Amino acid sequence: MSGTKVLDTLLALSQLLEADQQSELERRGLTPARTHLLWVLYHGGPATQIQLAEAIGVTPRNVTTLVDALHATGFARRAPHPTDRRAVLVTLTERGLSVMETMDAEHTALGADLVAGLDDETVRTALTALEHVHDRLRTLIAEHAARQSERTELA
Numbered sequence: 001m002s003g004t005k006v007l008d009t010l011l012a013l014s015q016l017l018e019a020d021q022q023s024e025l026e027r028r029g030l031t032p033a034r035t036h037l038l039w040v041l042y043h044g045g046p047a048t049q050i051q052l053a054e055a056i057g058v059t060p061r062n063v064t065t066l067v068d069a070l071h072a073t074g075f076a077r078r079a080p081h082p083t084d085r086r087a088v089l090v091t092l093t094e095r096g097l098s099v100m101e102t103m104d105a106e107h108t109a110l111g112a113d114l115v116a117g118l119d120d121e122t123v124r125t126a127l128t129a130l131e132h133v134h135d136r137l138r139t140l141i142a143e144h145a146a147r148q149s150e151r152t153e154l155a
Helices: 003-028 032-044 049-056 060-072 094-115 120-154
Strands: 076-080 088-092
Touching (some): 032 088, 088 094
16 A cells, blocks of 8 residues: 555545534534643643643633633633632633533544454554554654755745
């Protein structure tokens, strides 16, 4: 099988997953960025906005906007930090917790459904191959960015 066929299959999977995710998030009144923040809170517990900005790789101002929207829609709330009066903790509301528990269960079920009918060895082999492709893609993207930066500096 050619690398092009692997790439085409990955692109098709990516588009399919993105469309499904978009539909599911819209149904819940969420966006990918808001869901990412909720996912971090769900798995890591209450956090300051600075911690959230670092965890999801955005600016503190961006987190403020996300938390404002999540607060306005009832998914998260701000609470005083117990030891730092200058900071606030962002926590999930009951609604936020309920939605994240549902999404986590759906995530687990979809993962199981995706490999249903495959034996353990096939799943391990597929995972090894996907991890290799993931790592290679990260490397190739970084190398391409470095070349583009060099070209820009030389121009």
